[in-house]
């Protein structure tokens with residue numbers, strides 16, 4: 001069996017697996033946000049950056065290979081990951097206490113995980129469009145972190161190409177595939193994978209607000225590492 | 239849009255789609271032509287393209303909004319862009335811009351109400367030795383002066399067609415000041431290919447190997463090794479791409495090569511094609527060099543006529559190769575080889591995850607060699623003169639010569655070719671520079687050196703450069719320079735990865751805060767760690783180098799930063815009084831109680 005080491009532990013891998021795949025299968029948590037094992041790896045959020053033989057790489061896109069010595073859970077990396085999480089917070093408008101996703105949001109959960117106590121960077125307060133046109137789905141771009149999970153899900157699973165990214169740099173933003181640019185005029189349906197997959201509160205299903213009170217939700221009581229390994233790890237039933 | 243316009247637009251898209259054979263990889267070329275005709279990409283065109291190319295319309299909008307030269311809202315019938323490079327600023331760009339805007343009655347970035355004109359900034363146009371420069375409807379104008387601006391205003395207001403503008407506006411000089419191995423002689427067109435056919439592909443590849451040629455685009459990868467990897471990679475097609483994106487501010491040597499040595503560049507591509515087994519090649523020409531498109535296309539046609547391109551090249555059965563020119567649309571990131579390939583495929587220029595590298599998975603997932611213009615020109619010369627001819631010049635790890643494009647504070651800006659190993663001091667003497675603050679070697683992503691370092695040498699061992707060499711004399715403000723570079727990176731970040739997308743903007747804002755005298759010691763500490771984070775954790779070379787200007791100058795000139803700091807511990811990141819403006823407008827108040835003092839007087 002071929003192996004790599006992660007933080008000194010020997011981890012088996014199969015040909016074609018990424019470092020992230022191998023880690024999850026062995027129940028080793030590498031923080032991640034734009035990665036979801038159901039979709040093609042993307043490598044954009046950079047939370048899963050690890051050191052491989054001294055070089056920084058994204059664990060979700062880097063193929064595992066014999067001889068890799070991976071550092072994952074170091075203070076240096078976790079400090080950087082906290083800063084990257086803070087960047088995502090200040091880039092958008094995240095008013096967590098009033099957000100329907102609070103407690104189920106992976107961005108917020110990573111904030112907890114890294115013991116993030118403030119936003120650290122100055123807020124950008126960008127002006128972003130809210131799209132409430134669709135009868136069943138709300139798109140609040142204030143909370144979008146540009147992970148492209150909805151883009152990938154709509155393209156690869158739903159085969160509808162409802163979402164895409166436009167703009168460049170700090171002006172990058174999510175757009176909708178319809179003549180008006182509005183969700184109501186797109187072919188999106190509430191059962192689409194693209195709706196379910198959003199890790200934050202940018203895409204929300206309407207008519208189901210606050211069914212579970214804030215404070216009693218998933219990440220209110222469980223660390224994201226624990227949940228990730230339970231649902232995406234080796235012991236999960238995927 | 240009126241219905242006749244809609245019909246016209248649909249018909250135009252129809253002809254384009256026909257011309258480009260309904261191929262979605264041609265999207266950017268198609269969009270450029272639409273932009274040219276309508277000064278934007280109208281909704282009707284997006285609609286028609288989406289249905290006929292079977293692309294989601296969001297994908298098309300995404301592409302338009304990615305490239306600086308494509309727009310969803312109309313630009314002026316005259317779209318004037320002034321180059322924002324530091325070298326243009328040093329030649330007085332800003333006052334010309336203000337002058338032009340005032341005389342035309344436009345604000346930068348906003349099309350005049352009558353639709354006649356728009357004026358805006360654009361990243362370095364690669365004319366730094368003859369600036370301030372700009373683009374009018376995509377065509378380069380040089381040596382702008384207030385006199386030229388005064389002449390330009392009526393031409394625009396009176397709708398004089400560009401073809402009737404005075405030709406001196408568009409004059410572009412090569413300014414070759416020092417020639418060596420490559421620039422001294424031009425091999426006869428076909429000479430390299432004749433050598434190739436005489437000696438065989440293996441022998442020629444060995445010759446390139448012997449020359450020690452390394453990539454001239456920046457990274458310095460061994461060229462023979464790249465070609466060999468690609469040749470050995472499996473795929474049902476192989477491709478050669480010449481990277482003529484030349485976006486690094488201060489670099490303009492590829493422009494001169496394509497202006498005066500293009501035969502040699504095409505020859506290098508054809509040589510590479512034979513060696514790796516490619517039948518198709520692309521020249522990715524930056525949009526700013528659009529004026530070169532026609533002459534280059536004409537040259538390709540000539541080469542076809544001479545049997546140097548096309549089928550059975552020089553009579554060798556099965557030696558089939560042709561070259562297509564793709565014009566970029568304003569995005570520095572498209573110089574990064576995998577982003578360039580995405581752009582060639584008709585997409586946003588987002589760098590791919592690597593590995594796999596283009597040599598195995600490039601254009602359309604096939605093995606692809608991407609080389610810089612100068613690398614390919616050198617390869618052609620090596621085929622003619624032999625590897626030893628090249629390897630005899632230079633240093634242990636950097637063989638041959640390097641073409642520099644020199645600009646800034648010196649008497650003779652222009653093109654200089656030097657053997658690797660040449661000390662910086664000699665270069666400064668040749669171009670007539672003195673009393674310097676320092677030199678930016680390799681462009682904003684490169685290295686800033688100060689006078690104590692002028693014994694350092696040109697080469698991959700010490701000072702590597704893609705060609706940019708910007709000289710600053712002691713009258714220049716270091717923070718102005720660093721600010722210009724930092725704004726450039728924030729503007730050109732593709733937005734894919736968090737550290738660069740958010741980080742370059744944070745870095746820009748923090749630097750501006752310090753530069754404008756509002757920074758504190760805490761901000762400087764913050765800036766340092768932000769720089770390290772962006773450098774370490776970004777996805778591609780743009781992010782890896784975007785913090786270099788700050789890191790390098792903070793190391794050498796900490797005082798220049800510290801002098802600008804405020805003595806207080808904390809300074810708000812935003813303007814308290816400014817934040818009340820909306821409230822003042824809403825309440826119609828402007829009395830003293832409606833204002834907040836930022837700091838206690």
Ligand SMILES: Cc1cc2nc3c(=O)[nH]c(=O)nc-3n(C[C@H](O)[C@H](O)[C@H](O)COP(=O)(O)O)c2cc1C
Pocket residue numbers: 452453454455456457458459481482483484485486570571572573574575576608609610611613614778779780
């Ligand atoms: C942001 C960025 C911009 C680049 N721009 C250019 C460019 O304009 N021209 C170029 O030849 N290489 C550029 N490169 C380097 C290319 O990725 C690539 O290494 C080069 O084209 C390979 O050719 P060479 O081996 O002949 O140097 C750039 C790289 C990065 C990261």
Ligand code: SF4
Pocket residue numbers: 143144145146147148149150151174197198199200202203
């Ligand atoms: S809407 Fe959600 S899933 Fe889509 S890119 Fe934004 S954060 Fe990601």
Ligand code: SF4
Pocket residue numbers: 571589730731732733734735736738739776777778779780781782
């Ligand atoms: S480093 Fe910058 S330019 Fe490169 S992928 Fe990330 S956002 Fe894009």
